[in-house]
Amino acid sequence: MQSKEELIKRGRELVANMTPAERKRALQIMHKLAENKRNRPKAKASN
Helix, strand or coil: CCCCHHHHHHHHHHHHHCCCHHHHHHHHHHHHHHHHHHHHHHHHHHC
């Protein structure tokens, strides 16, 4: 399992190599994932 810092660093490297169109698409995906996390029922979160 990678540490959060390593994942963030890797993410920044990937973003640096992206075209603007790819970056826009990646942001849309990230926002969608963030929304999914927020909308998840609270009952599941208590594990």
